[in-house]
Amino acid sequence: MVFEADQWETSQSKDIRYVGIPGMNAPAKQLAQDLTIHSSQTIDALNHKEGKWHLHSAESGDIGQAFDELILATPGPQAFALAQHIHPDIKTLTEASNMKGCWTIMARFKEKQNVAFDAAFVNQELISWVTRNLSKPNRKGAESWTIHANANWSQEFIELDKSEVTAQILACAKKLGLDCSTADISIHRWRYASGSSTPAPGYYANRQVQLGMCGDWLHGGRVEGAWLSGYLLANHLSRPL
């Protein structure tokens, strides 16, 4: 369904929509199953010395290993914070990554809610998207709804107190027909949820310092942009110099 100018309409979109099964992160987990990943390590400093990369993490201090190549697959603003000092090109590119946040609410109910839609695109309201999670294929468990505030509103109020954001989003949800007064509510602020640099170069590779950058912000945003950006960078790096 689509809600716009206080009117409901059936969505005319013919786009095929893909969802992860059993959860949205399942495809990423599948891709990562044979990789060695050190999670919960916030890299807060990096340096290139004598042809090698040296990393420092907030949790573990200096990573006691030097690396030949480094790929930053973080959102643009986080790449800016880490690597702007490495090369002027990196500073210019990461500074131009125009990313916006997304305030997201998860509302969990004890019972199925009597709502006239399973999913809705919402225009001209502070909510942009709302969906009943059990309506996705092969989902199990309790009734829960995901509600996204739109990118411009989220960015404008990114520092607002969570309780105030929750109140405003739930008031809008109620207007759409989803009354969350009996729900267990959690709210999450995604700081860098959407947007990209314009024009989007696809990826960044600097052979001089052996540094690459990829991510959705370099390929027009969204998950397919993230994948394509990584794919293009990997192809570039596998070519001989």
Ligand SMILES: Cc1cc2nc3c(=O)[nH]c(=O)nc-3n(C[C@H](O)[C@H](O)[C@H](O)COP(=O)(O)OP(=O)(O)OC[C@H]3O[C@@H](n4cnc5c(N)ncnc54)[C@H](O)[C@@H]3O)c2cc1C
């Ligand atoms: C609520 C929400 C809903 C979305 N819905 C959709 C959708 O329906 N369809 C769609 O196509 N896209 C959607 N997106 C966008 C999609 O999630 C992104 O396009 C995609 O995840 C981008 O992938 P990425 O690899 O470029 O970056 P990310 O997925 O952002 O990954 C970057 C990683 O870098 C890590 N990182 C950052 N800084 C550091 C650091 N200093 N040290 C260590 N690690 C660090 C982060 O923790 C993160 O794991 C949604 C995004 C959000 C937030």
